[in-house]
Amino acid sequence: MNSQSVEQYMAQLGQQARQASRLAAAAQSGVKNCALLEAAVAIEDQASEVAQENSRDLDAGRTAGLDAALLDRLELTADRITAMAEGLRQVAALPDPVGEITNMSFRPSGIQVGHMRVPLGVIGIIYESRPNVTADAAALCLKSGNASILRGGSEALHSNIAVANCIAQGLRAAGLPETLVQVVNTADRAAVGKLLKMPEYVDVIIPRGGKGLIERVMQESSIPVIKHLHGVCHVYIDEQADLEKANAIAYNAKTHRYGVCNAMETLLVAEPVASRVLPELAKRYSAAGVELRGCERTCAILGDITAATAADWDEEYLAPILAIRVVDGIEQAIQHIEQHGSQHTDAIVTEDYGKARKFLREVDSSSVMVNASTRFADGFEYGLGAEIGISTDKLHVRGPVGLEGLTSQKFIVLGDGHIRE
């Protein structure tokens, strides 16, 4: 395709999605669930075809010299194919958020007013070369009554199309139009550019991937974006902390997984307990191979660790590296988080009621925790059933985004011939 035909192609997808979105919004729960369950069966039935298409992508990726991590994400093992099908069934089992009516109350005028939950319309998902996202994202958009346009990494094109075919089978079986879930069928990067500039057809863009992708989407999109860019998460160990809990949480938040956005990147410790907390923690970190970079007071306590530079406080390492700062107390901790945090997830460890309450209220992050590991910031852990992404923005939705985040609320008014006097 040349760039003009890419534009035309994308506009056509957009138009079809907009049209399909009306049927998606009106589709009954049972019908949507049927589509999801049938798609799950199709994925299992056609596991070998999916794997075969995936091998084409893997071969091309190896030839192109993709690194091992990328190839790993690209691979659809038998387990991952089963997990995709299982994921579809899990989404089918979730309650349908669409049409939920809440807060209906009578007004003095006699009208009854409340909210009805409705889909957003058309959702554009832009992601990297992880073909299982195709199934996940399609399922969440469908269940929430939205049409979706899915644009995965070009390295995964054959895999994505194979998965999309299985979903299309599910849609057909349920009597829904295939245009309800559309995978962008070209590796041309111009497709992304056009997708971001079709507000007439697309209501919201959700990018999933590395910072480069997110930044490009933020800069180019003329459509609202649900996203998070950084995850510079903090744990603050207060002077009233239970030091055993503090140790467990600070260790877990850093070492449970390194490459994830809800991993702790900076540990803040109240000065009065620093010398009791840090040496033991440092031992555990060091055993796990975590490099420590400390402020002056931390270095004074721990001795032979690297001195942190100013840049360390803003760094999202996504690696076995941890910045540690000793602070005077909760005020300075909150200030530090305000200045250096990314409004993702921050936790306090304390047994003090007032400080717990203060931290919860004053830390302006999408998830704020007391005595729990930042690693809990996750759609499954929060009970959303699944997660299409995490938002660190302030409007619409903050934190892990599940089905509800893919909907909004309109007002409904019931009268009996009421007019305004």
Added chain:
Amino acid sequence: MNSQSVEQYMAQLGQQARQASRLAAAAQSGVKNCALLEAAVAIEDQASEVAQENSRDLDAGRTAGLDAALLDRLELTADRITAMAEGLRQVAALPDPVGEITNMSFRPSGIQVGHMRVPLGVIGIIYESRPNVTADAAALCLKSGNASILRGGSEALHSNIAVANCIAQGLRAAGLPETLVQVVNTADRAAVGKLLKMPEYVDVIIPRGGKGLIERVMQESSIPVIKHLHGVCHVYIDEQADLEKANAIAYNAKTHRYGVCNAMETLLVAEPVASRVLPELAKRYSAAGVELRGCERTCAILGDITAATAADWDEEYLAPILAIRVVDGIEQAIQHIEQHGSQHTDAIVTEDYGKARKFLREVDSSSVMVNASTRFADGFEYGLGAEIGISTDKLHVRGPVGLEGLTSQKFIVLGDGHIRE
């Protein structure tokens, strides 16, 4: 000020607002209410100073040749000054949305997860020459825990500053920083341009005014905008309508006020009842001086009215003009609304349960009504206490925007040393 110093000045306001927003978010309800009540007293005490500053604006406006409607909106009569003070007291009396905790529930891991309602941060309000908006907007932003930057029409600058001084007195009396509510102190239009380009200081922009203003803001803003552009509202009279209710609602929705966004602009009537409904309604409209523009079938029934052109179906008249179309039934009505509506407010008149339910579900507007006048689409009528605007967007908030629309929800997690296994 030259354009560079306007930029610097706006950046300074932004910085101050960002700083103040932290105090606003943490301020207790009682303190915020105290500021509002003291500001109300200040407005009453200084009514003559406010009126005097307003006369300066009025004089300048007359000299500049502003039209009568604009001068009327600009004028702060004694009644309007009293109403401003009363408005502040009403906002003080509303429940505080900030800090509300909902849906806390235990997860299998043992953590307890729920939502806390939090302010958005800094809100930029851009409005035309109606100085009473200064008090309204400041009050709603303050009560919802946000800092605000208010940019009114340049013709109202002296009036706005006088009102802002009263609000500043209220803030001081409550021990809050004056930078919590800042009125832009220059008539330079570059100030608006800069306000729209400071995402580091401003979290959301709310434009209030005519289409020209809204369009400019939509085009230029790099900050999320809460707005509505058009109000092409419909009433659909179904064949199962109670014709007395239909008559009352259709008359009220058009004639109660003409220049408002929730007035009906197009009447849709089901063919089977058209010849019974329209003649009587036409008589009432004609007595009220409303010009009718009908589709072919309407003209066949009503005889001597103007034939509607294609453009009429998309027109927001804001005037005593009404487009009328006879449709086959509910399907065509919903289709018409989809194609020509502005997702503002649409109503069905019917006694049929299934059609009421279908219309509520399938019409994708910010307010959808059964057997009630579109004129009810209003923050006060809905019980929001007050309204800072109306949103026809899909994300964050739809319909009249009250205090809750100026907040969002973060996740809070309570644990007892919980770590992720």
